[in-house]
Amino acid sequence: MLPLFATKVAAGFPSPADDHVEKRLDVSEFLIDHAASTFFVTIKGDSMIDVGLLPGDKVVVDRSKTPNIGDIVLAVVDREFTIKILDHGANKIPRLIPANSTGAYKPIYIRPDTQFEIFGVVTGSFRRFR
The missing domain is CATH 2.10.109.10 (Umud Fragment, subunit A)
Structure with a gap:
């Protein structure tokens, strides 16, 4: 599972130092x-x-x-x-x-x-x- 940041991003990437991880995202669970x-x-x-x-x-x-x-x-x-x-x-x-x-x-x-x-x-x- 990978981190899903709570911050919505227009065309960038959240800072790795951003402590606003909303939850962890299981890609298989998301897609299937x-x-x-x-x-x-x-x-x-x-x-x-x-x-x-x-x-x-x-x-x-x-x-x-x-x-x-x-x-x-x-x-x-x-x-x-x-x-x-x-x-x-x-x-x-x-x-x-x-x-x-x-x-x-x-x-x-x-x-x-x-x-x-x-x-x-x-x-x-x-x-x-x-």
């Missing part, structure tokens, strides 16, 4: 709600950059959570994994929406003959800077 149904996946590609998911990021996926419209989900579409935003049109048929404003990626529309499963809900992400 249901350990038995949670795993990590590495992001490949840039279809989700507008929600802050960059290539190489690790995302936390929880299979026990019920997916809701607007959630970022790990889905299997025709035997291929993808991470997108769960949505549906007026007809309530699910679709998976990318988050990349360049227009390079199109929504994935789930048709009746599509093999489709929501494998889990993305509950968090993290990356290393060095």
